[in-house]
Amino acid sequence: MPRISFPVLLLWGDQDPFTPLDGPVGKYFSSLPCxxxxxxxxxxxxxxxxxxxxxxxxxxxxxxxxxxCLPAS
Structure with missing residues (x-):
């Protein structure tokens, strides 16, 4: 992810049983906007x-x- 420079939208379900936000994957992706x-x-x-x-x-x-809101290419 650090090498990706184009806009990324993450839509995450708070009831995701496979990749919950409080799990390691969820914590990683939820920290990315900061x-x-x-x-x-x-x-x-x-x-x-x-x-x-x-x-x-x-x-x-x-x-x-x-x-x-994305810029035109």
Whole structure:
């Protein structure tokens, strides 16, 4: 991740049983927004491991504005 310079959006379900936020992987990725300005994290409440399947409405609520703010290539 430190070598990635393009914008990164992380959408994480707070009910993820496989990669919980308080586990080693979750802690690593949740620390990235403080360390890398190109990383944005949203924790989605009541959502599991597959946010796009569990709550597509919440995913779109975060994804679409984030995409709209990206610079044109």
């Amino acid at each position: 360390e890398q300005p190109n990383v944005c994290l949203f924790v989605l409440e009541g959502v599991g491991h597959c946010p796009h399947d569990d709550r597509p409405d919440l995913v779109h609520e975060k994804l679409l504005p984030w995409l709209a």
